[in-house]
Amino acid sequence: MNMNERIAAWNEEAQQCACGHQHRVVDMLIHLEAGAIQRLPGYLSEQGYRQVTVVYDRHTFRAAGSDVLSSIREAGMHVDEIALPENRTGDIIADEAAIVQVMLGVRLESQAVIAVGSGTIHDLVRFVCSKMNKPFLSIPTAASVDGFTSAGAPLIVSGIKQTFQAVPPEAIFADMNILEQAPQVMTAAGFGDMLGKYTSLADWIVSRDLGGEPFCPVAYRMTEEALHTCIDHVQAIAEGRAEGVAVLMDALIVSGISMLIIDHSRPASGGEHHLSHILEMDLMQAGERPVLHGAKVGVACALITVKYKELAQTSGEQVFGIYDQLPEASQLIAWLEQVGGPVTTEQLGVTPEMVEHAFNTAHTLRPRYTGLRYINEVLNTRLG
């Protein structure tokens, strides 16, 4: 089954699911293949779009932006360009300043906005599209995150990483010729984002059983299967081969859709993501580059797994038995090392104080019950 047929099957399952969520019917065209961006002009024409805006930055212009712009122009359409500038640490942050830059560049006449980039540019464009009520189209330039097909936009607002529900892409053109060329550290980050699903899925069981939070078996299974496929293909991902990058991108797309179906990031983001978000905020406050999202998530997943396995052994609460089923932290680290990602906090450039701060505060970042929340609010309080 191709991706669009799989989406139709998930939609059907989700509509029959009695979990209590309002399941969103996913209506997204997905092209994941070599040469996918060549389909863009035809798609724009079919949709009747004559004026569009393309958002890119220095790296993503080279990776795909330049070709995208020429192909749209050659098809006789009008295209506005937004070249996002880097900040003083050489990065682009999805914050207030960048949101305004994108908004200022999108003319009211523009009929669609095309994100050419990885996680940050996608979140900026999806947020602006939701505010300006315009279709959002996706051209990923690296298999680095699962945020291409979701609706949530994690943004830094007043220095705090907060997620705002925005819009998913109307169509995604994931071109294997581009994704294969992305730096291996970005592919490794995408793998790290997927590895984090071990602890996010386990935390979702805890959220359900201890926090009484909503749980959807369809979204859970989609994410779990995507994770297992990545693990089955870890060597191909490590070699950056087309087969491996395609499996990884497929998994990232599916993980994004699992968030989209239930309009929440629960399947994809647990304690490991909350730790990563705090580390990101602290790095930015220290004037350092925040490091790739999936790189932080992968390392945080291994760190939190150690705590979660201790919790399963010592708490006496049956609900934490799910953490016993996690792979050993040493195995998680071995996989990260195999794909070429960082494996220690030193390699991420975070200090021991930042790690301690993250472990002590990350549970307050999102209103979710996780093992990390239990450790901080129950265990540590008991121990005084």
Ligand SMILES: NC(=O)C1=CN([C@@H]2O[C@H](COP(=O)(O)OP(=O)(O)OC[C@H]3O[C@@H](n4cnc5c(N)ncnc54)[C@H](OP(=O)(O)O)[C@@H]3O)[C@@H](O)[C@H]2O)C=CC1
């Ligand atoms: N919406 C959602 O559900 C999710 C959102 N996210 C969010 O995504 C963001 C992180 O995204 P991530 O992809 O890790 O990183 P970024 O989008 O921040 O990009 C990191 C770097 O990759 C560069 N780059 C991108 N593509 C290429 C390429 N083909 N060749 C060379 N360089 C390239 C970028 O260049 P440049 O600096 O020029 O941009 C940038 O330097 C975080 O804010 C995170 O919270 C993560 C997961 C899910």
Ligand SMILES: O=C(CO)COP(=O)(O)O
């Ligand atoms: O990064 C995410 C999934 O990979 C989503 O993060 P949030 O839960 O913070 O929105």
